[in-house]
Each structure stands twice: as C-alpha cells, then as structure tokens.
Amino acid sequence: MAEVVVAKEILKVNDVVASANRTQFDANAIFTVNMLGSPGGGKTTLLEAMLPKMKNELTVGVIEGDLATSRDADRIEELGVQAVQINTGGGCHLDANMVANSLSSIDLAALDMVFIENVGNLVCTAGYMLGEHLRFAVLSATEGDDKIEKYPSMFQKVDAIIINKTDLLPYTDFDVDEVYTKARMLQPDVEIFQVSARTGEGIEEVMNWLLKKRSDLFA
Amino acid sequence: MAEVVVAKEILKVNDVVASANRTQFDANAIFTVNMLGSPGGGKTTLLEAMLPKMKNELTVGVIEGDLATSRDADRIEELGVQAVQINTGGGCHLDANMVANSLSSIDLAALDMVFIENVGNLVCTAGYMLGEHLRFAVLSATEGDDKIEKYPSMFQKVDAIIINKTDLLPYTDFDVDEVYTKARMLQPDVEIFQVSARTGEGIEEVMNWLLKKRSDLFA
Numbered sequence: 001m002a003e004v005v006v007a008k009e010i011l012k013v014n015d016v017v018a019s020a021n022r023t024q025f026d027a028n029a030i031f032t033v034n035m036l037g038s039p040g041g042g043k044t045t046l047l048e049a050m051l052p053k054m055k056n057e058l059t060v061g062v063i064e065g066d067l068a069t070s071r072d073a074d075r076i077e078e079l080g081v082q083a084v085q086i087n088t089g090g091g092c093h094l095d096a097n098m099v100a101n102s103l104s105s106i107d108l109a110a111l112d113m114v115f116i117e118n119v120g121n122l123v124c125t126a127g128y129m130l131g132e133h134l135r136f137a138v139l140s141a142t143e144g145d146d147k148i149e150k151y152p153s154m155f156q157k158v159d160a161i162i163i164n165k166t167d168l169l170p171y172t173d174f175d176v177d178e179v180y181t182k183a184r185m186l187q188p189d190v191e192i193f194q195v196s197a198r199t200g201e202g203i204e205e206v207m208n209w210l211l212k213k214r215s216d217l218f219a
Numbered sequence: 220m221a222e223v224v225v226a227k228e229i230l231k232v233n234d235v236v237a238s239a240n241r242t243q244f245d246a247n248a249i250f251t252v253n254m255l256g257s258p259g260g261g262k263t264t265l266l267e268a269m270l271p272k273m274k275n276e277l278t279v280g281v282i283e284g285d286l287a288t289s290r291d292a293d294r295i296e297e298l299g300v301q302a303v304q305i306n307t308g309g310g311c312h313l314d315a316n317m318v319a320n321s322l323s324s325i326d327l328a329a330l331d332m333v334f335i336e337n338v339g340n341l342v343c344t345a346g347y348m349l350g351e352h353l354r355f356a357v358l359s360a361t362e363g364d365d366k367i368e369k370y371p372s373m374f375q376k377v378d379a380i381i382i383n384k385t386d387l388l389p390y391t392d393f394d395v396d397e398v399y400t401k402a403r404m405l406q407p408d409v410e411i412f413q414v415s416a417r418t419g420e421g422i423e424e425v426m427n428w429l430l431k432k433r434s435d436l437f438a
Contacts (some may be wrong), residue, residue, distance in 0.1 A: 143257075
C-alpha cells in the first residue's frame with residue numbers, strides 16, 4: 001500500500017508546483033501548451049511546421065522533454081526559437097518541478113507563448129499537470145485508430161487531438177471517422193484537427209486556434 | 220527519497236515473481252517472449268502475421284497487456300489462438316505479478332510458446348522482467364529513426380529490434396542504416412529484422428529465429 005500513498009503524495013506536490021508555474025506564466029502573459037503523444041507521433045515536426053509562421057505573430061519558446069539527448073531542442077533552435085532541453089534520465093514523463101527548474105534558463109519576460117513537448121508516452125504524461133493553459137495530444141495516422149479506446153486516460157484529459165501524418169492516410173487502414181466518434185464519446189467538445197506536419201496541410205488551423213485561445217486569455 | 224526506496228522494493232519483488240513465472244514456463248517447456256514497443260507500432264499486427272503460420276509448428280498462446288479494452292485479445296482469438304487479456308487499469312506496463320495471475324487462465328500444459336504483448340510504451344515496460352526467455356522491441360518505420368538514441372533504456376535491454384511497416388518506408392525519411400548503427404552502438408550483437416506485418420514481408424525470418432531460439436533451449 002505504501003506505493004499508492006507515495007504516488008498520491010507525489011501528485012499532490014506536483015499540483016502545488018504546477019500551480020506556481022502557472023502563476024509565473026500568467027504574470028508574464030505567456031500562454032503555455034503541454035504537447036502529448038506517442039513516441040514518433042510527430043510532435044517536434046509539428047513545432048517545426050508551426051513555429052516559423054507563428055514567430056511572425058508572437059515570441060515563442062519551447063521546453064523539450066526527453067529521456068536522453070538534446071536532439072529535439074537542437075531542431076527547435078535551428079528555427080531561431082529559444083529552446084531548453086529537459087532530460088528526465090529515464091523518467092517516463094515531465095513533472096511540474098522539472099518545468100519549474102527549466103524556467104530559469106528561459107527569458108520569460110520576452111515570451112508570449114511556450115510549448116512544452118512532453119516525453120513520448122500515451123500513459124504516464126497524462127497524470128502530471130505542468131502549469132499549462134492547454135494540452136493537446138498528437139495522434140499519428142500510422143498509429144492506428146484504436147488508440148483513443150486503448151489509452152482513455154490520455155484522451156479524456158486533452159483539449160484537442162491533432163491527427164498527424166494525414167499524408168500517409170492512403171497507405172494505412174486508419175479510419176478518421178472512428179477517431180472522431182470514439183474521441184467524442186470520451187469528451188463531446190474535444191477539438192480535433194487533421195494535419196500533415198510534413199506537408200504543412202492543416203497547420204494554419206491549429207495555429208489560429210492556439211492564437212485565439214491565447215488572445216481569449218490575455219487580450 | 221521514499222519514492223526511490225519504494226520503487227527499488229517493487230522492482231525487487233517483481234524479480235522474485237518473474238523468476239517464479241520463468242520456472243513455470245521452463246517446467247512446461249514454454250518459450251516465452253516479451254513484446255515491447257510504442258503504441259501503434261504494430262505488435263498485434265505482427266502477431267496476426269506470424270501466428271497462423273506458427274500454429275503449424277507448435278501450440279502458441281498470447282497474453283495481451285493494455286490499459287483498457289480487450290480489443291487485442293479479441294483479434295488474437297479470431298485466429299484460433301488462446302489469448303488472455305490483462306487490463307492494467309491505467310498502469311503503464313505489465314509486471315510479473317499481473318502475468319502470474321493471468322497464468323491460471325491459460326492451459327500451460329498444452330502450450331509450446333507464449334507471446335506477452337506489453338503495454339505500448341517505450342519507457343516503463345523496459346524495467347520489468349516478466350519471466351520471459353527473450354524480449355524484442357517493435358520499432359515502426361513511421362516513428363522515426365531517432366528512437367534508439369532517445370529511448371536507450373528500452374533498446375539496450377532487448378534481444379532484437381524488429382523494424383516494422385517497411386511498406387511505408389518510401390513515404391518517410393526513416394534511415395534504416397541509422398537504426399542499425401545506433402542500435403549496435405548500444406548492443407553490438409542485437410538482432411535486427413525488417414518486416415511489414417501488413418504485407419507479410421520478412422515475417423518468415425522472425426518466425427524462424429524465434430523457433431530456433433526455442434529449440435536451442437528446449438531441444
């Protein structure tokens with residue numbers, strides 16, 4: 001039983017730190033997005049597609065979460081966007097404390113928006129608030145349309161599902177309608193987008209939605 | 220610090236139960252394989268491709284691990300193969316105790332080989348031995364060739380890496396050579412296969428390798 005008590009305690013502490021992170025983001029009018037999804041779903045590629053356009057509208061920073069390497073932060077910095085890499089050293093998710101520690105490496109006063117790209121994981125990441133205003137899950141068309149039902153704890157806790165890799169749809173059995181149906185059984189109002197981060201298709205819609213969400217909050 | 224102590228204690232208990240599972244498998248000459256990989260990498264589809272052929276050689280059973288649903292076990296049973304579904308109820312990996320509990324639902328005396336399909340996860344599943352003789356990771360070509368470096372704890376603990384969805388290689392930037400290079404930096408002797416579970420390409424090689432591994436052990 002010790003396991004469960006400790007886990008609850010950790011989550012409680014996490015919520016307190018997440019709330020403090022949120023206060024810092026709010027104080028700086030930084031709209032913060034927690035990006036979730038499987039390994040290889042295309043989260044970094046989605047950022048690569050969005051950020052060059054978004055940079056014209058506002059100043060964006062990225063916090064990258066990975067077990068190891070700084071590959072993703074390097075990819076983001078190549079776009080001329082401020083990025084900080086968190087290595088969890090084996091941990092399967094970011095937590096609020098890791099994000100809090102990373103904030104000292106970011107020029108918060110200069111930023112309007114921060115994307116936190118979480119570790120690729122459809123399970124562990126869902127339970128940890130980081131202080132974000134919004135969270136979305138990237139679900140790639142090559143992963144199969146059964147993921148909503150199989151990983152409900154993830155898909156019932158996101159504001160949007162971004163179906164990525166639509167350019168590969170013709171070569172898969174992925175049923176887009178099935179995803180809409182199952183996702184809305186979990187959450188009737190969840191936003192669903194279809195994009196190809198690789199070709200750029202649908203990226204504009206996601207970007208405009210995020211910009212609107214930000215301006216709703218920090219008008 | 221309580222967290223770490225509890226985690227170590229759990230892993231120690233897990234190893235004891237895994238060892239007991241292994242004893243049961245050995246006593247029944249059942250070669251047992253732990254299948255790892257990301258959500259949607261194609262683990263179940265790989266089984267669907269292999270089992271109809273493998274059934275001619277020996278009697279196979281499958282233990283399916285998922286957070287929720289019995290979708291995967293249902294798919295396996297449609298092939299006329301004995302399957303038992305473990306639902307972890309939110310847990311991000313199978314553990315040895317879950318497998319031990321599932322064994323009462325399986326006719327061990329009748330089986331020659333058991334596949335344990337773990338929860339789709341490139342992190343948590345790596346740390347828990349289940350009593351298996353062999354473990355492999357399925358890495359789909361649509362996930363990207365950077366996964367070996369980004370999830371080293373997974374790829375240094377497997378006997379083989381099965382690159383799946385090779386039919387989609389022409390539509391991706393996936394560099395197969397890069398995977399070989401990075402995988403062998405972690406483990407010089409790791410086996411690497413290239414398959415398309417969907418078209419059947421390369422399946423025979425994986426199957427023959429598994430059959431040989433079994434006959435090496437239970438000649």
